[in-house]
Amino acid sequence: MNNHIKKLRKSAKLSQEELAKLCKVSRQTINAIENNKYDPTLQLAFDIASVLDTTVDELFISSSIRE
Numbered sequence: 001m002n003n004h005i006k007k008l009r010k011s012a013k014l015s016q017e018e019l020a021k022l023c024k025v026s027r028q029t030i031n032a033i034e035n036n037k038y039d040p041t042l043q044l045a046f047d048i049a050s051v052l053d054t055t056v057d058e059l060f061i062s063s064s065i066r067e
Contacts, residue, residue, distance in 0.1 A: 001060055003033065012052055016030045016031055019048070019051060023051060
């Protein structure tokens with residue numbers, strides 16, 4: 001599942017480590033999610049969205065739909 005987490009994280013000026021700590025997961029988990037190698041649990045998706053001040057839909061929406 002494609003996502004916009006890396007772009008939103010960088011816009012928020014957060015490192016993977018900082019986002020991971022705020023979401024109570026490892027940096028490796030955030031890295032795997034950003035690289036589409038792991039789909040987060042629904043709870044983790046909500047946690048990431050909350051930290052990045054967005055919605056779960058915005059995290060995972062296809063870029064072709066956004067345009």
